[in-house]
Amino acid sequence: xxxxxxxxxxxxxxxxxxxxxxxxxxxxxxxxxxxxxxxxxxxxxxxxxxxxxxxxxxxxxxxxxxxxxxxxxxxxxxxxxxxxxxxxxxxxxxxxxxxxxxxxxxxxxxxxxxxxxxxxxxxxxxxxxxxxxxxxxxxxxxxxxxxxxxxxxxxxxxxxxxxxxxxxxxxxxxxxxxxxxxxxxxxxxxxxxxxxxxxxxxxxxxxxxxxxxxxx
Amino acid sequence: xxxxxxxxxxxxxxxxxxxxxxxxxxxxxxxxxxxxxxxxxxxxxxxxxxxxxxxxxxxxxxxxxxxxxxxxxxxxxxxxxxxxxxxxxxxxxxxxxxxxxxxxxxxxxxxxxxxxxxxxxxxxxxxxxxxxxxxxxxxxxxxxxxxxxxxxxxxxxxxxxxxxxxxxxxxxxxxxxxxxxxxxxxxxxxxxxxxxxxxxxxxxxxxxxxxxxxxxxxxxxxxxxxxxxxxxxxxxxxxxxxxxxxxxxxxxxxxxxxxxxxxxxxxxxxxxxxxxxxxxxxxxxxxxxxxxxxxxxxxxxx
Numbered sequence: 194x195x196x197x198x199x200x201x202x203x204x205x206x207x208x209x210x211x212x213x214x215x216x217x218x219x220x221x222x223x224x225x226x227x228x229x230x231x232x233x234x235x236x237x238x239x240x241x242x243x244x245x246x247x248x249x250x251x252x253x254x255x256x257x258x259x260x261x262x263x264x265x266x267x268x269x270x271x272x273x274x275x276x277x278x279x280x281x282x283x284x285x286x287x288x289x290x291x292x293x294x295x296x297x298x299x300x301x302x303x304x305x306x307x308x309x310x311x312x313x314x315x316x317x318x319x320x321x322x323x324x325x326x327x328x329x330x331x332x333x334x335x336x337x338x339x340x341x342x343x344x345x346x347x348x349x350x351x352x353x354x355x356x357x358x359x360x361x362x363x364x365x366x367x368x369x370x371x372x373x374x375x376x377x378x379x380x381x382x383x384x385x386x387x388x389x390x391x392x393x394x395x396x397x398x399x400x401x402x403x404x405x406x407x408x409x
Numbered sequence: 410x411x412x413x414x415x416x417x418x419x420x421x422x423x424x425x426x427x428x429x430x431x432x433x434x435x436x437x438x439x440x441x442x443x444x445x446x447x448x449x450x451x452x453x454x455x456x457x458x459x460x461x462x463x464x465x466x467x468x469x470x471x472x473x474x475x476x477x478x479x480x481x482x483x484x485x486x487x488x489x490x491x492x493x494x495x496x497x498x499x500x501x502x503x504x505x506x507x508x509x510x511x512x513x514x515x516x517x518x519x520x521x522x523x524x525x526x527x528x529x530x531x532x533x534x535x536x537x538x539x540x541x542x543x544x545x546x547x548x549x550x551x552x553x554x555x556x557x558x559x560x561x562x563x564x565x566x567x568x569x570x571x572x573x574x575x576x577x578x579x580x581x582x583x584x585x586x587x588x589x590x591x592x593x594x595x596x597x598x599x600x601x602x603x604x605x606x607x608x609x610x611x612x613x614x615x616x617x618x619x620x621x622x623x624x625x626x627x628x629x630x631x632x633x634x635x636x637x638x639x640x641x642x643x644x645x646x647x648x649x650x651x652x653x654x655x656x657x658x659x660x661x662x663x664x665x666x667x668x669x670x671x672x673x674x675x676x677x678x679x680x681x682x683x684x685x686x687x688x689x690x691x692x693x694x695x696x697x698x699x700x701x702x703x704x705x706x707x708x709x710x711x
Contacts, residue, residue, distance in 0.1 A: 261512065
């Protein structure tokens, strides 16, 4: 079934309400259990259990989430073609000396770089020049703060400020980074291209293209 | 059918496992919340970050345009509510408040890009479990076994076990049986070797079909067998430690962390464990009487 863009947007918006309603249904069923007199309590508990089971059957069939009821589609991908070209974003900061450095994963706490990459994938193309500059300026300033922490030997700030080494990590792993000794002057966002089978053995990229650069 | 249903959900259960479950859920949530201490801060980020989440998406997660100070105050309330839940004080109210606030805050990590919820950030089962804790009758340590302490515990376990089963069903629906091949597993390992982050053990699997087949089979078994922990203490004794180890290996091989892993502790039979720790070796037989189960099934995991 083909839907035009407006209709698709309307369906997506309506689905958000449906999802909220599904969660609300769970809460209402639970509250009915809480407030139930003894003679109907078992019946209401059964209704709550049946509701939860029905919701999960529905989302498994529809493959559509109603978070916190979700189908957990983690790694549900066909990765048999390892010779196709993959691409992704990569952040680099540039210091006073003109040298490029990777960004500290804690720099943009509470978000991790993967979430920020998402913004560049989804929203950057639709943002105005002013909006893009706002975001890049903000991210550069945060990266500079992180660099200062790093230079002072402070490893636990941002998301790790309270729990230190015991803080829960992001769901993705990040390589350890070292901080530049010079103040940061620019943030660069690259799109990098690689072929998985090639990268796995030779660690080489096919291409790296500058998406945008913000310089102070 | 009705008997099986009643036996599964309403067989009398002691209060200890439910109390332990409450503490595990609250502490896990607290760990994740305190690991993002300034999560409400994103409401004060430049407006351009908020281009993607429209009114409908924001409304779904109760993001109502409150200022940063108000969101921060709510975050503090969330932390207090989780502490109270863990301590078993005002539990129904505190668990309910924590569940609602967690439902509101958990999506913040993905709100700039995602149309769905943060299903893999560790708080999915926590939100549902906190609601369930709030709905249930609150146990006291010395209460007699009761169905009131069984159904909420089993529902929490079911929701956590569905993490694996539904993930397996998604793989079958979206990819089909070829997901479970060594070739696909090797492809996933390669795909997770990203230019900015390469998992340290990934290279062990590249070019080693046997290891890749083992990885694929381990994934399928984790997804489709874990549900049996709900029905068999023996299955739980084997699968829960195996799955815990698998999560640790996945971090090193695929670079993917499963922050909800502490919820595996929901499957430990704390009642038996505490009895054993107190040196009451007869606890097994006594508990077996209580739970209407063979004594041989009463150990370690329930």
